[in-house]
Amino acid sequence: MIVFLLSSLAQAVPVEMNHQGRLLDANGAGLQGTQYLTITLYDSETAGTVVYTESLIVDCQDGYYSTTLGVAGMLDSEVLEQYPLFLEMTVGTNAPMEPRHSIGAVPYSVISEVAESVEGPVDATEISVNGTMIIDSDGNWVGPEIEGSSSGGSSSGGSTGNSTGSSSVYWTDIQSRPLGLDDGDDFLTESDVENYITNDFINLASGSRMGGYDILTTNSSLTPNWSSVQGIPADLADGDDDTQLTEQQVENYIINGSINLGQGSQVGGSSILTSSSSVDWSALSNVPTGLSDGDDDTLSGIACASGDLVSWNGTAFECITPSQQSLDGSIVDLAAGSTVGGSAIATQDDLTASDWGSITGIPGDLQDGDNDSFADITCQDGETITWDGTDWICTSLAVDFSDLGNIPAGLDDGDDDTLGVLVCSEGQVPVYSEADSGWICGDAGGASGELAVVNQIGSSDGGTAYNSLDTNPPAVIPDNNEFGFTSTLYVSAPLTIETLSIDLNISHEDMGEVTATLSSPAGTEIVIYDGDHPGQENFSGNLGWNPGGSEDIHGGNLYSFFGEDVVGTWMLKVTDNTGTDTGGVTNTGTLDGWTMRFNEDWDGEIFVGDNVTVQETITVRGEMRVEYGGDLVMTNTDGNETLKFDAETGQLTSGSIDWSHIANVPNGLGGSTSTGTNEEFVAKMYWTTGEEYTYTSSNGCYWYSNYTSVGCGSDLYLSGECVGIDTTNWSGWNNNEQNGNGHRCRARYCNTSGTSGTIQAKALCLKLTN
Numbered sequence: 001m002i003v004f005l006l007s008s009l010a011q012a013v014p015v016e017m018n019h020q021g022r023l024l025d026a027n028g029a030g031l032q033g034t035q036y037l038t039i040t041l042y043d044s045e046t047a048g049t050v051v052y053t054e055s056l057i058v059d060c061q062d063g064y065y066s067t068t069l070g071v072a073g074m075l076d077s078e079v080l081e082q083y084p085l086f087l088e089m090t091v092g093t094n095a096p097m098e099p100r101h102s103i104g105a106v107p108y109s110v111i112s113e114v115a116e117s118v119e120g121p122v123d124a125t126e127i128s129v130n131g132t133m134i135i136d137s138d139g140n141w142v143g144p145e146i147e148g149s150s151s152g153g154s155s156s157g158g159s160t161g162n163s164t165g166s167s168s169v170y171w172t173d174i175q176s177r178p179l180g181l182d183d184g185d186d187f188l189t190e191s192d193v194e195n196y197i198t199n200d201f202i203n204l205a206s207g208s209r210m211g212g213y214d215i216l217t218t219n220s221s222l223t224p225n226w227s228s229v230q231g232i233p234a235d236l237a238d239g240d241d242d243t244q245l246t247e248q249q250v251e252n253y254i255i256n257g258s259i260n261l262g263q264g265s266q267v268g269g270s271s272i273l274t275s276s277s278s279v280d281w282s283a284l285s286n287v288p289t290g291l292s293d294g295d296d297d298t299l300s301g302i303a304c305a306s307g308d309l310v311s312w313n314g315t316a317f318e319c320i321t322p323s324q325q326s327l328d329g330s331i332v333d334l335a336a337g338s339t340v341g342g343s344a345i346a347t348q349d350d351l352t353a354s355d356w357g358s359i360t361g362i363p364g365d366l367q368d369g370d371n372d373s374f375a376d377i378t379c380q381d382g383e384t385i386t387w388d389g390t391d392w393i394c395t396s397l398a399v400d401f402s403d404l405g406n407i408p409a410g411l412d413d414g415d416d417d418t419l420g421v422l423v424c425s426e427g428q429v430p431v432y433s434e435a436d437s438g439w440i441c442g443d444a445g446g447a448s449g450e451l452a453v454v455n456q457i458g459s460s461d462g463g464t465a466y467n468s469l470d471t472n473p474p475a476v477i478p479d480n481n482e483f484g485f486t487s488t489l490y491v492s493a494p495l496t497i498e499t500l501s502i503d504l505n506i507s508h509e510d511m512g513e514v515t516a517t518l519s520s521p522a523g524t525e526i527v528i529y530d531g532d533h534p535g536q537e538n539f540s541g542n543l544g545w546n547p548g549g550s551e552d553i554h555g556g557n558l559y560s561f562f563g564e565d566v567v568g569t570w571m572l573k574v575t576d577n578t579g580t581d582t583g584g585v586t587n588t589g590t591l592d593g594w595t596m597r598f599n600e601d602w603d604g605e606i607f608v609g610d611n612v613t614v615q616e617t618i619t620v621r622g623e624m625r626v627e628y629g630g631d632l633v634m635t636n637t638d639g640n641e642t643l644k645f646d647a648e649t650g651q652l653t654s655g656s657i658d659w660s661h662i663a664n665v666p667n668g669l670g671g672s673t674s675t676g677t678n679e680e681f682v683a684k685m686y687w688t689t690g691e692e693y694t695y696t697s698s699n700g701c702y703w704y705s706n707y708t709s710v711g712c713g714s715d716l717y718l719s720g721e722c723v724g725i726d727t728t729n730w731s732g733w734n735n736n737e738q739n740g741n742g743h744r745c746r747a748r749y750c751n752t753s754g755t756s757g758t759i760q761a762k763a764l765c766l767k768l769t770n
Contacts, residue, residue, distance in 0.1 A: 015077055016070040022063040023091060030063025038090040039069060041079065045086050045100055050219075052079045052203070074203050460545070463501070463600030466491050467593065468572070474507065474590035477514070477576050484515075484575030485591060495566040498599045499558045501544025502528055506574065508589025511536045513578040520561050521568020527555035538589075545600065563724075566598060684768075688712065690742075690761040692725060707735065711742030712765035722747070725758040 019039065023031040034057060041052040052075060058065040069075055079085075086100035127135040134143030188196075196202075208215055245253075265272055273279065299310060304319035311320045338345055374385060379394035386395040422430055424441035433440045468487050475485050508514050512534025519525045528543050532554060544558045553560060574591050626632065632645040690710030710720070720743025722736045735746040743763040 015075050015080065016068050017075065018066065018068050020064075020066045021089075023060055023065065024063050031060045032062070033060060034058070035060050035065070036092050037067070040088045040090070040096075041103070042086045042088060042100060043082055043084070045102070048086070051082055051085060072200055074201075459602065459604060460597075461601045461603075463499075463597035464493070464495060464566075465595055465597050466570075467595045471591050471593045474592045477506075477508065477574050477589050477591055479576050479586060479588050480579035482575060482577060484573055486571050486573045487591060487594065489570045489572075489596070491566050491568065491570060491596075493566065495598055497561045497564045497566060499544070500561045501542050501558060501597045501600055502553070503542050503593075503595040503597065504529060505540045505592040505594065506589060507538050507592055508576070509537055509585075509587035510534065510578075511539050513576050513587055514539075514589065515575050515577065517573045519571045519573070520564055521566075521570065522561075522564045524561055524564065526553060526560045528553045530554045540592075542597075544597075545602075570596065685718065685764060685766050688763050688765055689723075690763075692758050692760045694756055694758045707739075707744045707746050708759055708761045709739055709742055709744035710761045710763045711740065712763055713741070716766040716768065717741045717743070718764040718766050719743075720761065720763040723760045723762055725760055 023035060025031060037056045037058055039054050039056065040050055042048040043051055054069055054072070054074060056067050056069075058067050080103075085103040087103060088096050088100045090096045125137050126133055129143070132143065134141065136142050204215070261272070271277075299317060302310060302317055302319065304310065308319045308321060310317050312318075334345070374392065377385060377392060377394065379385065380396075383394045383396050385392050387393075422439060422441060424430070430439045430441065432438070466489055468489050470487050475487060477485050502518065504516060506514060506516075512531040514529065514531060515527065516529040517525060517527050529539070533539060543553050572591075572594055576587070576589065578587070580586050628645075628647060630647045632647070633641055634643040636642050688710055690708050693706055693708035695706070708722075711717070717738065717740075720738060722743075722745030724747065735744060737744060743761050745759055745761045747757070747759050
């Protein structure tokens with residue numbers, strides 16, 4: 001949109017016009033900031049002559065701008081007289097915008113208001129000013145009298161004094177005349193003109209000249225004469241019709257880079273050969289004598305006897321026998337019986353049957369065939385054979401301590417300060433003290449909250465691991481906030497959980513204030529950490545596997561999520577429910593990361609020669625198989641035998657058994673008393689399974705009311721489990737429990753109409769016979 005508004009007029013020159021519009025980019029968005037515009041007026045909608053041009057700087061806000069043309073005084077009423085006019089606008093260095101826009105009526109009103117009334121005749125019936133007639137229809141002045149500065153004188157024209165008449169107005173009677181017009185302004189001085197044309201750019205009329213010569217513009221067509229060009233370099237002053245490059249210049253041009261010569265180029269009048277050129281054999285010079293005829297005397301014309309060789313005799317090729325020619329450097333197959341200088345040639349076959357007596361250069365100690373072997377040396381048990389420089393002798397493998405060299409200083413006395421001299425209390429361990437320069441008894445653990453030292457045997461395969469993605473950078477744990485921070489991790493790979501341990505990394509000034517809860521996609525929620533190390537700064541370890549100094553899961557164990565499907569969103573909620581502690585300190589921290597390890601496996605072996613002592617508990621993470629070469633005996637704290645498995649028969653002999661804690665004791669065992677003593681019986685453990693239960697359901701998730709169960713009969717029930725034979729839509733167990741002397745199961749399934757699943761109960765039973 002282009003709008004022109006008349007801003008101000010002063011005696012028809014200069015004319016100023018307001019111009020407004022909006023600039024949009026190629027996507028229709030308004031331009032921002034400073035933009036450079038060129039406004040040009042033409043006398044035609046296309047092509048035509050430039051009437052006026054002006055360059056402007058505008059500030060755009062969402063594309064909108066407003067500016068004024070003619071501020072510099074270049075736009076006057078004469079330009080607007082050239083009707084019609086068309087405006088063309090250029091933004092920056094872009095092409096002019098199309099189409100041109102026609103100038104409206106508002107600017108032309110400037111002409112009717114100023115130019116016509118000042119410079120040409122006015123034909124009017126009367127003239128009034130502010131409603132008061134000053135000239136009537138007869139052309140007489142009827143306005144108010146013009147008072148002079150003094151009285152007297154005539155009102156007729158030609159008076160030289162001040163006048164009060166109504167027919168004439170004298171220049172000196174006009175008040176507030178501009179200083180520049182005070183002298184009548186009959187002409188400008190040279191200084192006035194110079195000031196006008198040097199203080200700003202001007203728009204000269206077409207045909208203007210300077211010093212009698214035409215002025216060249218950007219629209220001029222130049223046809224300059226060579227003789228009028230000044231500053232021509234000396235070697236071009238004659239028009240360069242006889243200029244030549246020197247030989248050195250030509251050589252520099254052609255050797256400083258590759259050139260592409262024109263077709264037919266020559267060197268010294270001779271043609272240049274390229275990779276595509278063909279050369280006639282007859283044109284070659286210095287051809288070797290044997291090839292000068294084109295080599296038509298090839299070997300194909302020579303007929304030799306079988307076994308002969310071809311040799312060049314200096315003039316031609318001829319046939320020779322092998323004995324006539326040296327074969328150095330060549331591989332040949334000699335005929336059987338061939339000789340060298342009359343002597344037979346030994347082959348590989350000859351060497352395999354060589355006689356010891358025919359071998360020369362045998363070392364002296366081997367000349368007898370090495371019959372002085374170790375066979376004539378007899379040593380004692382524990383001895384070995386050593387060369388003493390002359391003969392082989394028997395020496396003992398036992399090494400005396402005094403014969404050892406380079407013994408460390410702490411062992412040079414035979415290490416009589418061993419741990420055997422220590423007598424520690426229960427739960428203490430040997431600790432080396434630099435202050436005491438020896439071993440002392442110390443606590444098994446470190447400071448409060450620290451883990452006891454654990455010797456790890458073997459290594460983990462890491463399981464199927466998933467790392468948290470929203471704890472980098474570490475997530476801030478809100479202080480004294482029950483909602484805390486919840487980190488989520490989506491797992492998409494299908495996997496049924498057997499074991500789950502968690503790597504947990506938390507930076508906190510007091511881990512006793514921190515609680516961490518893990519929730520599975522199935523809805524199982526376990527508190528894995530609950531202020532387990534009060535006073536300890538930070539925690540970085542694995543929860544679930546004890547080896548390696550890690551912790552167990554606070555509110556569960558490695559099997560808390562057993563049987564669940566991994567797929568779905570897992571959530572770890574970490575809270576700090578304590579504000580300022582009793583000491584007035586506010587402790588804060590961050591969750592630095594966590595990793596879930598599904599179905600982790602370990603390997604590693606340990607061999608113990610005599611005894612293994614366990615302070616508390618032996619934990620088996622998977623199947624435990626005990627292979628024993630003798631009887632397996634268990635004793636109580638008094639050293640009395642309580643249980644023994646016979647190595648050959650498997651018969652179990654029990655010491656005191658409190659039968660009152662065992663249901664369904666077989667007849668003949670335990671008697672009528674509550675405690676039997678040293679009864680011998682054979683124990684057999686076995687699994688038994690119940691009937692399979694198959695369901696068919698409608699849409700949705702349901703707890704099925706029917707149980708599948710199994711019992712141990714007259715034998716002892718030890719434990720049981722529930723098995724999903726078809727668990728396509730299995731969602732969890734409603735009941736997985738002991739039922740009397742057996743086990744029962746009931747499942748929850750989510751499925752669509754008509755689908756089915758099968759479950760089964762299993763029981764581990766113990767059969768005792770004496």
